[in-house]
Amino acid sequence: MRHPAGEPITGRHIGGATSHFRAATARAEDGGPPGFASSSKSKPMKMFPLFTDLKQRPVLVVGGGEVAARKVASLLAAGALVTVGAPRLGRSLARLAGDRRIRHAAGEYREDWLDGAWLVIAATADRTVNSTVARDAARRRLFANVVDDAELSSFHVPAIIDRSPVVIAISSGGVAPMLARRLRERLETLLDPGLGALARLLERHRARIRERLPALDARRRWYDALFDGTISAYLRAGQSLRAETVLEAALQAPAAPGLGSVALVGAGPGDPGLLTLKALRALNQADVILHDRLVSADVLALARRDAEFIEVGKTGGGHSTSQDAIHAAMLAHARAGRRVVRLKGGDPFVFGRGGEELEFLHAHAIPCEVVPGITAALACAAYAGVPLTHREHAQSVRFITAHCRDSLDTLDWRALAQERQTLAVYMGVGDLAGLRDNLLAHGRAASTPFALVENGSRPGQRVVTGTLAQLPERANGHKVRSPALLILGEVAALAERLHWHGAPPLGAPPPATVPLRHAA
Numbered sequence: 001m002r003h004p005a006g007e008p009i010t011g012r013h014i015g016g017a018t019s020h021f022r023a024a025t026a027r028a029e030d031g032g033p034p035g036f037a038s039s040s041k042s043k044p045m046k047m048f049p050l051f052t053d054l055k056q057r058p059v060l061v062v063g064g065g066e067v068a069a070r071k072v073a074s075l076l077a078a079g080a081l082v083t084v085g086a087p088r089l090g091r092s093l094a095r096l097a098g099d100r101r102i103r104h105a106a107g108e109y110r111e112d113w114l115d116g117a118w119l120v121i122a123a124t125a126d127r128t129v130n131s132t133v134a135r136d137a138a139r140r141r142l143f144a145n146v147v148d149d150a151e152l153s154s155f156h157v158p159a160i161i162d163r164s165p166v167v168i169a170i171s172s173g174g175v176a177p178m179l180a181r182r183l184r185e186r187l188e189t190l191l192d193p194g195l196g197a198l199a200r201l202l203e204r205h206r207a208r209i210r211e212r213l214p215a216l217d218a219r220r221r222w223y224d225a226l227f228d229g230t231i232s233a234y235l236r237a238g239q240s241l242r243a244e245t246v247l248e249a250a251l252q253a254p255a256a257p258g259l260g261s262v263a264l265v266g267a268g269p270g271d272p273g274l275l276t277l278k279a280l281r282a283l284n285q286a287d288v289i290l291h292d293r294l295v296s297a298d299v300l301a302l303a304r305r306d307a308e309f310i311e312v313g314k315t316g317g318g319h320s321t322s323q324d325a326i327h328a329a330m331l332a333h334a335r336a337g338r339r340v341v342r343l344k345g346g347d348p349f350v351f352g353r354g355g356e357e358l359e360f361l362h363a364h365a366i367p368c369e370v371v372p373g374i375t376a377a378l379a380c381a382a383y384a385g386v387p388l389t390h391r392e393h394a395q396s397v398r399f400i401t402a403h404c405r406d407s408l409d410t411l412d413w414r415a416l417a418q419e420r421q422t423l424a425v426y427m428g429v430g431d432l433a434g435l436r437d438n439l440l441a442h443g444r445a446a447s448t449p450f451a452l453v454e455n456g457s458r459p460g461q462r463v464v465t466g467t468l469a470q471l472p473e474r475a476n477g478h479k480v481r482s483p484a485l486l487i488l489g490e491v492a493a494l495a496e497r498l499h500w501h502g503a504p505p506l507g508a509p510p511p512a513t514v515p516l517r518h519a520a
């Protein structure tokens with residue numbers, strides 16, 4: 001059937017071929033029709049969930065504004081032949097009508113617009129018109145949705161998560177649409193974006209899979225192993241050929257235990273809200289989580305409950321795991337077919353030895369991926385109200401580490417002491433005096449402001465401010481402990497005025513004053 005889109009219509013039919021919908025039978029409003037016993041024993045389901053095929057089927061939308069336009073967009077995505085009935089069309093709908101993607105029935109609502117429609121949506125701002133549409137539709141046994149009026153609607157448009165061909169629909173039966181929206185948001189974060197590609201891949205190989213694994217049980221186990229393996233990671237990364245290879249291999253040797261995988265995942269600085277969606281997904285799929293000591297308990301609480309959690313902290317007093325032992329643990333678990341998450345504070349590739357771990361995994365042919373995290377410098381700066389760059393005062397930012405005398409000796413102090421740049425110093429609390437002395441010796445002004453951020457982004461965050469000259473004394477005075485990140489440079493002065501998270505900065509305002517209006 002072709003959509004006769006284009007010319008505005010004022011007359012009778014909107015879809016010609018389906019005008020057999022003309023039978024006008026009133027809906028049974030007072031309980032079920034005669035001859036049907038009511039099913040009062042079971043808990044009533046408010047709405048019956050249904051997915052409809054609207055491809056090439058006429059649908060009427062009454063209303064020409066933005067609300068109608070949103071409905072039209074999803075109807076077009078489903079392939080419906082959309083007619084919009086309204087005296088005038090808003091900008092986006094007028095554009096669609098101009099491109100002949102919808103048809104415009106111009107004028108005030110008329111009942112014969114319903115002729116031939118499979119569904120109708122009333123989206124005008126006029127309640128009387130909307131209820132007339134709903135009533136006319138009911139008489140014709142046509143399903144009608146009245147926007148924002150659950151009672152007048154005989155079908156609801158659910159909140160959806162679209163991973164086509166997989167689509168998840170959520171309805172609160174019109175009772176709490178905001179709750180449905182919130183649920184949708186939560187589910188969006190949990191569902192792999194590669195889900196649709198996976199469904200399409202399986203559809204292509206469905207017959208072969210059935211042939212290879214005729215027994216339902218064996219097929220189920222095979223699917224589980226496939227879903228738990230690396231195929232999703234490849235599809236997510238757009239590597240469909242590699243995904244296809246994984247599927248082929250699994251089909252060739254269906255009984256062989258799959259090789260596990262390792263994801264090097266950045267856990268961010270502590271606030272669980274700073275986890276990426278990808279990190280959250282990896283945590284939810286993990287069998288084993290090898291985590292640093294710095295990873296916050298709040299982040300770990302988001303991981304799959306029955307995963308095995310192993311702390312592999314390398315610093316701090318007491319328990320410590322060597323890098324070799326971490327490599328060996330990743331390898332052993334992956335070879336046993338488990339999905340391993342190597343969870344690191346901040347970002348795995350910023351002072352996190354993630355590079356070495358990836359090299360090791362490559363050398364041992366373990367399937368792996370890297371999920372970046374928000375590194376401490378970015379998070380601490382943001383949560384302390386310190387823009388790392390500033391159009392007038394800092395044109396560059398350097399991330400450095402200075403955790404022992406040796407590492408201090410290897411730094412290029414002349415470059416680091418330059419003005420108009422920001423230093424973000426990781427692991428620096430151990431030798432703040434050495435840091436200060438080197439910077440002063442190479443020409444950095446004693447009055448350069450600093451902000452030392454302890455437990456950045458976490459509930460116990462503290463920010464100590466001062467000048468370079470005062471740095472070690474101030475830090476000692478406030479007993480700053482690891483994890484703490486030092487931000488040194490003109491921009492640090494802004495912490496006094498721009499702080500927003502936790503307690504105000506500790507310490508007298510540094511002398512340098514940076515105007516707010518040009519903050520980059």
Ligand SMILES: C[S@@+](CC[C@H](N)C(=O)[O-])C[C@H]1O[C@@H](n2cnc3c(N)ncnc32)[C@H](O)[C@@H]1O
Pocket residue numbers: 269270294344345346347348349350351352374375376377380425426427428453454455456457458482483484485486
């Ligand atoms: C071994 S490094 C790891 C850095 C991590 N890979 C990242 O990207 O943030 C550890 C150092 O990061 C800094 N750090 C990490 N989390 C922090 C936090 N929540 N607040 C302040 N500093 C933090 C501290 O300087 C700490 O000593």
